Amino acid sequence: MTDIKAVARELVVANRILSREDVVDAYGHVSVRHPDNPNRFLIATSIAPELVEETDIVELDLDCAPIKDDGRPLYHERFIHGAIYQARPDVHAVVHAHSEDVLPFAISTAPLRPVIHSGSFMGTKVPVWDIADKFGTGTNMLVTNIDQGRDLAKALGSDNVALMRGHGFAAAARSLIEAVRISVYTPRNARALTKAVMLGGEIKPLHDGEIAARNAGYKPYSLETRRAWRYWAHKAGCAHLVDDHAVDHQHKPWGT
Numbered sequence: 001m002t003d004i005k006a007v008a009r010e011l012v013v014a015n016r017i018l019s020r021e022d023v024v025d026a027y028g029h030v031s032v033r034h035p036d037n038p039n040r041f042l043i044a045t046s047i048a049p050e051l052v053e054e055t056d057i058v059e060l061d062l063d064c065a066p067i068k069d070d071g072r073p074l075y076h077e078r079f080i081h082g083a084i085y086q087a088r089p090d091v092h093a094v095v096h097a098h099s100e101d102v103l104p105f106a107i108s109t110a111p112l113r114p115v116i117h118s119g120s121f122m123g124t125k126v127p128v129w130d131i132a133d134k135f136g137t138g139t140n141m142l143v144t145n146i147d148q149g150r151d152l153a154k155a156l157g158s159d160n161v162a163l164m165r166g167h168g169f170a171a172a173a174r175s176l177i178e179a180v181r182i183s184v185y186t187p188r189n190a191r192a193l194t195k196a197v198m199l200g201g202e203i204k205p206l207h208d209g210e211i212a213a214r215n216a217g218y219k220p221y222s223l224e225t226r227r228a229w230r231y232w233a234h235k236a237g238c239a240h241l242v243d244d245h246a247v248d249h250q251h252k253p254w255g256t
């Protein structure tokens with residue numbers, strides 16, 4: 001049995017990092033699949049990520065109903081997470097954010113492609129999901145039920161990131177650290193690409209072989225990755241919540 005408190009603590013760290021790195025603000029959220037029960041996931045109640053504490057973490061089933069309903073409000077868009085976990089057994093962590101830097105690519109036909117080495121974890125393709133395609137032009141743009149979540153998950157397919165037209169992005173990964181990493185670097189990659197387009201001239205995206213080589217060499221809980229996690233946590237003022245021994249122990253079976 002996994003120490004769920006340690007997993008919840010890691011999720012608090014992920015919330016604080018995403019906030020400090022300006023990936024999320026009052027809105028946006030991150031979740032992690034329950035390590036012992038793949039039909040559940042952990043996510044905060046309806047609280048801004050910067051303010052999330054361990055006691056705010058709750059367990060939901062994959063239809064996004066709370067396992068223990070204590071009346072606390074939940075994120076309206078929790079269905080993004082549940083639907084992706086339903087569709088993707090390989091996914092153990094999901095982030096949803098409204099990062100401004102990706103939005104130009106979510107409202108135009110210009111594709112978001114990896115153009116910097118740290119953007120390689122987005123993968124070769126970043127699909128754009130448009131809620132209006134299936135649910136019409138009268139929605140409030142938010143993913144507020146499981147059908148909308150499933151449609152988004154379908155658009156995501158086997159990719160790591162999907163843009164959401166006029167809204168933001170969803171990122172899916174095999175570990176919490178990887179989901180956070182993708183979510184930190186996707187907006188940076190988008191920023192670099194936008195600036196390059198403004199400069200004019202030819203854009204040189206990463207080659208498929210370079211993306212494959214970087215992904216093949218990546219280990220979510222390697223020393224190098226932990227270095228970034230510790231750095232981000234320190235910057236976000238929550239280094240004291242990082243328990244290397246506990247986390248390394250928890251994740252080694254499927255994380256290395």
Ligand SMILES: [Zn+2]
Nearest residue numbers: 077098167168
């Ligand atoms: Zn949203």
